[in-house]
Amino acid sequence: MSHDPGEPGGLAQAPRPNAEAAAAVAGTRTTRVENPLFEYVLRLGDDRLVLGHRLSEWCGHGPILEEDIALSNMALDLIGHASALLALAGETEGKGRDQDALAYFREAVEFRNALIVELPKGDFAFTIMRQFLFDAYSVLVLDALSRAANEKVAAVAAKCLKEDKYHLRHSSEWVVRLGDGTEESHARAQRALDELWRFTGELFDHDAIDEAVAAEGIVVDHAAIQSVWRGMVADVLGRATLKMPEDGAYNRGGRRGRHTEHLGHMLSVMQIVARSHPGASW
């Protein structure tokens, strides 16, 4: 698509094709949201849906058969978690949207996942490192949520936690194997870690949604979780002979619908069948 620069004001006056969807970008971090519990559960569900899809991209492409199966198994678990969480989000929203409607018929700006999960799968070291950083965060959050006063959230969290513990063990073992492996695997693991680090801060952001869901019986202390997470990560990285990157500026925005360009491309693949054949069943 090209715009004629010779036409004054043409750009400003052109209708925004995605104006309606663009309105779905949440406001600033302190803006009041109509249904914070819906937003909150959506964040949990979207993290797992998007990461599950990224993992599924390895199906048939794993470096060894066992790992192909492992990554596909983990993808299946995460999509299962997303299904339960998005079903709960839809129920919370109360507008008749089920998990499929939320997964397949939302635009990128309506997704609330953290940016780290939407990055392309990269090489195996990148996939494993991302998985490890996310798994360590996920088990801590789910552990806290499994004790939440909100019974529905607690039940789903307790269920997901059991499976995530397997994921964390698997990804930790691989981080050690790659980091303390060959020169090549060490270099790739360190590079992946260095690239991913700036996306980790967003996972622990605490904003108006987190404040608001306290009234719904959901209290997660992100600062406390971050400090435990750092300890877990430092422990594994130490054994993997990898160097923890220095903290610098963090990339963020996913929680409010401001995504990297990668998410749109991923969704086009993930959503095309459902959108081409809405309501199809088999």
Next chain:
Amino acid sequence: MLATRDDVYAVLAGVMDPEVPVISVVDLGIVRDAAVDGTAVRVTVTPTYSGCPAMHEIETDIRSALVAAGASEVQVDMVFAPAWTTDWIGPEAREKLRAYGIAPPGRAEPQGLITLTRAKAPVPCPFCGSSDTRLQSEFGSTACKAIHVCNSCRQPFDEFKAF
């Protein structure tokens, strides 16, 4: 004729796990409750793994078995709490698994957070009984299984993961 909760359980004891067809959904421990109201039956089920593709199949099988047994209406409710654990698989079912060539699950890990490394006891081979086995992968042919290899009889085998 389905008159009581026990009648429903008796029918469901004949509904096999589609992935492991030697144990029933009752053996597996995923049937949490059942109630009969006239000819309408309500069954409460909990998923094994949240992404298990067999769950839909299981739900369909439960429905058709109960309809065949005379139920006019079957409602299957899915609950997440308490989360399913392999500790609910009884001794008889464990023996059926072993005879089928799948090592039965050990005790499930305690709740809460885990240690990242572990010294796990070797899983006995379901074929020759040897304890000289090694873990090949935590993830196997289905969500509920891990792959091991027996160093004695050289046979690879599935383990129903303790979960």
